Amino acid sequence: MKSAVLVFPGINRERDMARALKLASGNETAMVWHAETSLPKGTDLVVVPGGFSYGDYLRCGAIAARAPVMDAVRDFAARGGLVLGVCNGFQILCESGLLPGVLMRNAGLKFICRDVHMRVERSDTPFTRGYNAGQVIRVPVAHGEGNYEADEETLKRLEGDGRVLYRYCSPEGVVDEASNLNGAAHSIAGIVNERGNVLGMMPHPENHVEEIMGCTDGRGLFAGLVQQFERAA
């Protein structure tokens, strides 16, 4: 699997992401600067990492979403290429129009930095292939604006089409108000676009991939992506 990680000024999780991708795929990851107008040839997966692009000025992800490289990402996604956005990356994908909805200020107004539990809603997608449907995984979050909101019609479509892939839950896998840390609509932690090739999620699976991190629950996502390309090959 050949992956490309986008780099914007103010992004700070790109190295973690590249490390997790290399661990899963065995390949070096291309780091792609925001001013580029094309992606490296043969790219299988584009990752928009987390951080604070442009200092979160205007709205989180708003300025990065208009960077030159995003036109290349839009073309790539339109051709069916896989795109993963994590945290600020999710915000950037929403701002760029690749995903519906918006990430609002956390309902409790506080920046939240801790481990959360997520339920994997289905396992038959490139982004969840490494897990079982209903499996509960523990991954860290670190965000002030992770409260996913969309209009009723969009939420209905997301649910109806099974496009909510990850949902905040209790350690036992129960989706309730108490486990919905940021107030997101329908406890949404991660969604895909209509075609199913663009995933945005707030939690950081790349930070739970090695024993030294205290948990390896994030590995499944990357292993699943690698499997996807082995199947295709």
Added chain:
Amino acid sequence: MKARVTVTLKSGILDPQGKAIEGALKSLGVDGVASVRQGKVFDIELAATDKAKAEAALKAAADKLLANTVIENYRVELL
């Protein structure tokens, strides 16, 4: 030419920042505050002297960047 673009949250969109400000105003003893919604103001200087062109440019700026029209409305004024 000077212009102002005002961006406000659409009604029905939860505004936790506005709520926090509302609470602070109440605790400061400012009377009669029913609710607060927070928005943004952009003061823009334009090279254009043609009103219609200026308005078109401001609309484009708001649609492309200044406002997220999923959750926000905007108003353009030439000053």
